[in-house]
Structure formats: structure tokens, C-alpha cells
Amino acid sequence: MQMDDTNNNSLTIVMYPWFAMGHLTAFLHMANKLADRGNKIFFLLPKKTQAQLEQFNLYPNLINFITLSVPQVEGLPPNAEITADIPFLLQPHLRLAMDRTKPLVESILQEIKPHFVFFDFTHWLPALSRRIGIKSIFFITMSPATAAYTFRKEQTAPDIDTMKAPPPGFPSSCIKLYSHEAYGLNFAGNVKDIGSEMSFLQRLLISAEDCDAIGFKACREMEGLYCEYIKREFKKPVLLAGPVVPEQPTTTLEEKWAKWLDGFKEKSVIFCALGSECRLRKDQFQELLLGFELCGLPFFAALKPPMGIETIEMALPKGFKERTQGRGIIYGDWVQQQLILAHSSVGCFVTHCGSGSLSEGLMSECQMVLLPQFGDQFINSRLMSGDLRVGVEVEKGDEDGLFTKDGVCKAIREVIDEGNEVGKEVKVNHFKWRDFLLRKGLESSYIHEFITKLRGLLN
Numbered sequence: 060m061q062m063d064d065t066n067n068n069s070l071t072i073v074m075y076p077w078f079a080m081g082h083l084t085a086f087l088h089m090a091n092k093l094a095d096r097g098n099k100i101f102f103l104l105p106k107k108t109q110a111q112l113e114q115f116n117l118y119p120n121l122i123n124f125i126t127l128s129v130p131q132v133e134g135l136p137p138n139a140e141i142t143a144d145i146p147f148l149l150q151p152h153l154r155l156a157m158d159r160t161k162p163l164v165e166s167i168l169q170e171i172k173p174h175f176v177f178f179d180f181t182h183w184l185p186a187l188s189r190r191i192g193i194k195s196i197f198f199i200t201m202s203p204a205t206a207a208y209t210f211r212k213e214q215t216a217p218d219i220d221t222m223k224a225p226p227p228g229f230p231s232s233c234i235k236l237y238s239h240e241a242y243g244l245n246f247a248g249n250v251k252d253i254g255s256e257m258s259f260l261q262r263l264l265i266s267a268e269d270c271d272a273i274g275f276k277a278c279r280e281m282e283g284l285y286c287e288y289i290k291r292e293f294k295k296p297v298l299l300a301g302p303v304v305p306e307q308p309t310t311t312l313e314e315k316w317a318k319w320l321d322g323f324k325e326k327s328v329i330f331c332a333l334g335s336e337c338r339l340r341k342d343q344f345q346e347l348l349l350g351f352e353l354c355g356l357p358f359f360a361a362l363k364p365p366m367g368i369e370t371i372e373m374a375l376p377k378g379f380k381e382r383t384q385g386r387g388i389i390y391g392d393w394v395q396q397q398l399i400l401a402h403s404s405v406g407c408f409v410t411h412c413g414s415g416s417l418s419e420g421l422m423s424e425c426q427m428v429l430l431p432q433f434g435d436q437f438i439n440s441r442l443m444s445g446d447l448r449v450g451v452e453v454e455k456g457d458e459d460g461l462f463t464k465d466g467v468c469k470a471i472r473e474v475i476d477e478g479n480e481v482g483k484e485v486k487v488n489h490f491k492w493r494d495f496l497l498r499k500g501l502e503s504s505y506i507h508e509f510i511t512k513l514r515g516l517l518n
Contacts, residue, residue: 069096070513071173073193075103075164076200077180078129078153079142080335081413083108085200086177087115087122089276089300092506094118101171103164105129105140117306125167130159132253143336147433151253154262157181158254168193174517177274182262185269194516196298197270202414203277203285203297204442205435208234209244210263210292219245228291230284233445239460240437247434271516272296276303278505280495281447298512301505302496303418305397312398319388320359320399326406329358329471330399330425333411337432341365343461345376347409347430348389350467352379356475357386359405361394400425407475409467412436417443420450421492426474426485428453430462449489450474451481 072093076086083104090100099121104112106126116122129140135152139145145153161183168176168191177198178184185195199206211226222241225234236244248260267273273295279286281302290297311317320328329351333339339347344365351358368374371391396416400408400423408425410416411432417439420427427450431440444452451473454466473481495501 070098070175070510071101071171072098072175072177073101073103073168073171073173074177074198075181075184076178076198078105078108078140078157080108080111081415082179082200083112083141084115084415085276085303086198087112088303088306089177089198090122091115091117091306092300092502093510094121096506096510097121098510099123101125101167101173103127103167107138107140115306127160127163129153130156132156132159134253151250151259154180154259155253155255158183161187165191175513179266180262182257182265182269185266185271189269194271195269196272196274196513197266198274200276200414201435202439202442203275203282203289204231204234204446205438206273206275207285207288207292208438209248209260209435210267210289211260212264212292228288230288231446234438234441236437237455237457237460239456239458243433244437267293267295270295272298272512274298274300274509276300278302278501281492282442296512296516298509299505300509301502303414304496304502305415305419305422308395308397310395310398312395312402316359316394316399317402320402320404323357323386323404325403326424326475327356328402328405329354329356329407329409330405331358331360331362331409332394332396332416333362333409333430333432334413334416335363335393337411338363338366339432341368341374344374345379346462346464347467348379348387349376349464350471351387352383353464353468354471356407356471357404358383359388359390359399360409361390361392361396364391397423407471409471412439412443414439421489422496424490424493426450426482426489428467428470428474430467447488447492449485449492451485 074086076082094100101123103125109124109126132152132155175194175196176188177196188195219241222245223236249258251258277299278301286297364371365374371389397419405425408420409428410420412429429440429444429450429452431437440452443450451470453462453470455462473479476482
């Protein structure tokens with residue numbers, strides 16, 4: 060264990076992330092980094108989810124899981140605990156359920172009396188913590204660029220044209236939204252939460268304005284301009300915990316996948332994974348697969364069955380299975396993404412641009428094709444394709460957001476064809492940032508600085 064170099068005077072921290080797997084794992088990753096320096100963490104999470112996360116707790120002697128029962132809310136399925144258990148439109152019900160844990164969370168904080176509480180969507184925690192004498196950190200799992208773009212104080216009613224363009228003073232011209240993306244983000248931000256007149260955006264703004272500091276798992280070399288923008292807008296310290304560098308897997312790739320991938324030449328296989336919650340429309344599912352077929356390269360696609368379809372087999376394009384026999388796999392369950400990306404035959408990664416997947420993509424040697432689906436993924440994609448120039452985004456319709464097999468094939472070809480100028484540029488940039496992220500001592504110095512700044516907030 061790498062102890063904090065401040066006389067082993069450890070901090071005690073309570074973490075209460077939004078009940079979505081991406082948020083829970085991001086907070087736990089941060090908990091591991093803090094525990095590595097000898098700090099004690101109490102991690103609040105729903106009961107059933109503990110079994111899924113225990114394997115990622117690297118310091119069980121310092122990171123204590125405290126399980127909470129999700130309060131019953133009318134309209135929320137009885138056994139629902141995290142966003143993966145419910146459709147997107149029921150997320151406000153889950154937020155209300157978490158709001159109803161407030162008395163229990165208060166009693167936990169009163170008992171533990173931590174130095175800090177880390178939170179994201181529970182906007183009431185800063186005021187509650189302040190009353191008890193605890194500092195609150197609004198730990199944002201999305202990128203600083205996404206927070207800077209979407210946390211708009213002036214936005215009080217739906218305005219699609221406003222959302223398409225960046226806010227005043229935004230530090231980049233590369234990031235803007237298509238009409239369908241602006242509509243989706245605006246709707247999600249302005250819909251009123253169940254049982255209150257508060258919108259989701261208002262919840263985030265209250266969190267940013269009431270907390271003692273805002274935290275990101277990011278680094279200034281990549282997103283410093285956005286961090287400075289947020290610092291100015293909200294007049295709060297912005298604490299950076301460094302880049303999200305994935306833990307190295309301790310297991311080996313499943314034999315059946317290793318054997319299949321071993322059958323292809325180096326850097327020739329397309330690997331596609333769109334995350335645990337993405338279900339494409341059937342027509343888009345088919346366009347994606349037909350795009351892979353059109354490229355003529357072997358492919359491994361980890362995809363959920365499309366919306367309204369029970370199995371992948373039922374959704375395949377006519378004759379597709381026969382035409383791609385032996386060179387294509389479509390698999391509907393969880394796969395070892397990091398280990399697949401590390402396999403020598405995999406050369407292209409088609410990703411939905413979730414922050415965890417982007418980190419794993421950047422740390423691999425695979426060229427990235429960007430296919431964002433919702434939320435912060437759109438801005439993540441523009442950051443990667445625009446500011447950092449480390450990938451190519453699949454073209455979509457402005458109004459409908461639809462892509463075609465030709466668009467999928469074109470983006471893949473651009474990043475993998477040796478003679479393509481775009482491909483050469485993104486490859487150079489990708490390896491530059493990969494080398495940066497692998498720099499010895501980078502994570503350690505960021506975590507040290509993060510903890511030092513936490514201590515400064517206590518003085």
C-alpha cells in the first residue's frame with residue numbers, strides 16, 4: 060500500500076453515488092485510489108449490488124460497504140435497485156427513492172462523522188453535511204467537458220437551439236450537438252422529477268452551487284480548459300484526481316475467445332461494444348452489422364438484442380449469418396473488454412464513448428471508432444474526435460440521429476487504412492496520449508495533489 064505522506068493522518072470519507080453501475084464503479088475506483096493512501100472509506104450502495112462490486116474492492120480492510128434498501132416508490136418495480144433494472148423513463152422514480160433515504164443517510168453520517176462525503180445526484184447532501192459539520196464533494200463521473208457544456212444556469216425551459224451550441228465563454232469550438240442530441244439532453248435535463256417541481260438540471264446545479272468542492276477523475280493536460288471554466292462559473296475549487304487509468308486485469312481471456320481471435324492476423328479484427336445498457340433499434344442494429352460486413356474484416360460485436368427483440372438471432376439481417384460464417388461473432392452477454400482490446404489481432408474498437416470504455420480504448424493500441432448513444436457520450440465523442448483527435452465518429456443524421464452501414468464502414472476504413480491521412484493523424488495522437496497516460500508516477504502525483512487539496516478544505 061502506498062501511504063499518504065502526511066504523518067499517516069488518514070481521512071474518513073463516505074461515498075454515496077447514483078445507483079447506476081457506471082457511477083458505482085467510478086466511485087469505487089476512486090475509493091481504491093484513496094484507500095491506497097491509507098484513507099478509510101464507507102461506501103453506500105444497494106443491497107443486491109454489493110455482490111457485483113466486491114471483486115473490485117481492492118482494500119476491503121479500508122473500504123467498508125454499507126448496504127441500503129431502496130425505498131418503495133409507486134411505479135418503481137419492487138426489486139429495482141439500479142438503472143440497469145429499469146427503463147430510462149423510470150430514472151426519476153429511482154432518484155425519488157434515493158431522496159427518501161435521506162433520514163437513514165443522515166443517521167449514518169451522524170454515527171461515522173467523516174471528514175467528507177462524496178456524492179453526485181443527491182443534491183440535498185451538501186446542506187445536510189454542512190449542518191453536521193462535514194465537507195461535501197460533488198464528485199462528477201462525467202467528463203469536465205460534459206459538465207461545462209451541460210450545467211447551464213440560464214437554461215430554465217426547453218430550448219433546442221440553445222443546447223446545440225456551447226454556452227457563452229465555452230473554451231472549445233469542436234464541441235457542439237446535433238439536433239437530436241440537443242433534444243435528448245434538453246429533455247433529460249428539464250423533465251420534472253417525480254414528487255417535486257425540480258428538474259434534473261436543477262438538481263445538478265444545486266449540487267454544484269452548494270458543495271464545498273467539485274471533483275473529477277480527469278487531468279488538466281487533457282481537459283484543463285473545461286475545469287477552469289467550471290471553476291469560474293461556480294466559484295468553487297475543482298479537484299482533479301488524475302486520468303481514469305483502468306486496473307490491469309488479473310485474469311486471462313476466456314479460451315473460446317482467445318482461440319477464435321488467434322485465427323486472424325495482427326490488428327485485423329473489429330471489436331464493437333456499446334455498453335451494458337444500450338439497446339439499438341432493430342434497423343440500426345442491422346445497419347451496424349451490415350457495416351462490419353461491408354468492411355470485409357473479421358469482427359467481434361458484444362451487443363444486446365435490439366429494443367423489443369428477445370434474441371440476437373431474431374434480429375440478424377437476412378442471410379447475414381451465412382455470409383459472415385467464421386469471420387464474425389455477435390455475442391449478447393458480458394465480455395472481457397480489456398483483454399479483448401489487448402489481443403494482438405484486434406485493431407479497431409467501435410465504442411459508445413462511455414468514459415470507462417474510452418479509457419480502456421485509449422490505453423489499448425486499437426484505433427477508435429466513436430458511436431455515441433446518449434447523454435454524456437455525445438460530448439465525450441466530440442472531445443475525442445475534435446479536441447484530442449484520437450478517433451473518428453460515425454456520421455449520423457442531424458434530426459433523426461440515424462447512421463448507415465456505409466457510414467459505419469467509412470469510419471472504420473478511415474482509422475485502419477494505412478494510407479488514409481485521417482487515420483495517420485488519429486494514430487499519432489492516440490499513441491501520444493497513451494504514452495502520457497502510461498507515464499510513471501502520473502496517477503500517484505494526481506492522487507497526492509487531490510488528497511492535499513482535500514486536507515486544505517478542512518483548514
